[in-house]
Amino acid sequence: MEGTSVATPPRVSLLNASALKCRNNFLVRRRSIPGYLFENTRRNNNAINCVLSQESEGGASVASSSSSSSVDDQGIKIRRRPTSGPPSHAVGPFEFRLQNDGNTPRNILEEIIWNKDVEITQLKEKKPLYSLKKALDTAPPVRDFVGALRSAYLRTGAPALIAEVKKASPSRGVLREDFHPVNIAQAYENGGAACLSVLTDEKYFQGSFENLAAIRRSGIKRPLLCKEFIIDAWQIYYARTKGADAILLIASVLPDADINYMSKIAKKFGLSTLVEVHNESEMDRVLRIDGIDLIGINNRNLETFEVDISNTKKLLEGKRGEIIRQKDIIVVGESGLFTPDDIAYVQEAGVKAVLVGESLVKQSDPGKGIADLYGRNISS
Numbered sequence: 336m337e338g339t340s341v342a343t344p345p346r347v348s349l350l351n352a353s354a355l356k357c358r359n360n361f362l363v364r365r366r367s368i369p370g371y372l373f374e375n376t377r378r379n380n381n382a383i384n385c386v387l388s389q390e391s392e393g394g395a396s397v398a399s400s401s402s403s404s405s406v407d408d409q410g411i412k413i414r415r416r417p418t419s420g421p422p423s424h425a426v427g428p429f430e431f432r433l434q435n436d437g438n439t440p441r442n443i444l445e446e447i448i449w450n451k452d453v454e455i456t457q458l459k460e461k462k463p464l465y466s467l468k469k470a471l472d473t474a475p476p477v478r479d480f481v482g483a484l485r486s487a488y489l490r491t492g493a494p495a496l497i498a499e500v501k502k503a504s505p506s507r508g509v510l511r512e513d514f515h516p517v518n519i520a521q522a523y524e525n526g527g528a529a530c531l532s533v534l535t536d537e538k539y540f541q542g543s544f545e546n547l548a549a550i551r552r553s554g555i556k557r558p559l560l561c562k563e564f565i566i567d568a569w570q571i572y573y574a575r576t577k578g579a580d581a582i583l584l585i586a587s588v589l590p591d592a593d594i595n596y597m598s599k600i601a602k603k604f605g606l607s608t609l610v611e612v613h614n615e616s617e618m619d620r621v622l623r624i625d626g627i628d629l630i631g632i633n634n635r636n637l638e639t640f641e642v643d644i645s646n647t648k649k650l651l652e653g654k655r656g657e658i659i660r661q662k663d664i665i666v667v668g669e670s671g672l673f674t675p676d677d678i679a680y681v682q683e684a685g686v687k688a689v690l691v692g693e694s695l696v697k698q699s700d701p702g703k704g705i706a707d708l709y710g711r712n713i714s715s
């Protein structure tokens with residue numbers, strides 16, 4: 336359902352206004368263009384904001400539309416963008432708006448998503464879909480991400496490693512000052528990683544798409560996961576043009592319809608999709624979606640940053656574990672893994688792969704960090 340925007344006067348984006356947080360819980364915005372109002376009616380939060388029209392002759396095209404599926408019963412609490420705030424009050428050159436639940440992110444994940452929404456809108460203007468489609472023709476070929484995990488697991492008998500190239504995170508700050516993404520990636524490849532994950536979010540993780548492209552250009556052979564907060568199909572095209580072999584979709588952010596549709600776009604390109612869950616209800620939702628063959632269980636709650644590796648075990652117990660085995664889904668244990676005991680614990684719980692950043696990237700030799708993490712050399 337499309338929201339209707341206020342017809343007159345014209346809208347300006349929140350970004351154009353310099354927002355100052357001042358005492359008394361007010362947001363003060365200096366009005367950049369006198370007489371302009373901020374957009375105060377927004378489209379349905381959490382609905383698809385960019386939908387591929389049915390495959391047309393010239394390939395898929397992104398059309399502006401929104402999902403009709405109800406997201407309320409999917410338990411998604413993360414809102415796609417701020418809802419309308421209370422009416423703004425003009426006082427002299429300032430515009431005041433009460434800070435409330437609608438215009439203040441409730442947690443860090445929501446803040447990241449709101450920021451991403453603005454970021455994508457700007458990037459799309461610079462690189463519209465038609466220009467990305469052209470770039471796809473010259474993008475490097477896709478490598479089989481899931482296949483690499485399966486064969487590493489068979490080869491070593493230990494969970495296949497997705498080693499993460501990660502400079503910083505909102506929860507841990509800067510992990511490594513002398514950060515050379517290509518060197519780190521090389522060390523991971525030599526140390527026996529099956530695949531790599533490259534953070535591309537700049538604002539919160541100090542990553543970049545340039546890092547992803549540079550690693551790909553460097554001749555690294557391991558398949559690459561583009562570690563991005565995807566909320567718009569445009570990002571999948573963008574990731575592919577930069578050399579990604581896999582994408583991440585986060586179930587606490589995306590309704591089922593988005594996961595279904597975005598994973599289909601990924602498949603069209605030959606990309607693998609890692610669908611990340613954190614709790615039982617997200618796992619149950621994802622297990623009901625057809626065609627998902629790679630599920631990540633994040634041990635970190637992205638809303639609170641709490642890490643608990645027993646989360647992996649909890650979500651693989653009983654019926655859920657059975658369905659996963661029946662469907663031959665590869666489960667990735669994600670976050671907070673530091674020791675051989677941690678690896679053994681999640682393997683025992685049923686994972687065939689792990690995603691590890693901090694404990695490796697902090698080592699002066701990240702390749703040796705892999706041997707320390709597994710308690711043995713997994714490179715041969």
Ligand SMILES: O=P(O)(O)OC[C@@H](O)[C@@H](O)c1c[nH]c2ccccc12
Nearest residue numbers: 633669670671672690691692693694
């Ligand atoms: O550094 P750690 O604790 O080993 O975690 C790696 C990875 O699991 C974590 O970076 C991650 C998992 N899911 C995410 C989603 C977005 C950003 C980051 C993440």
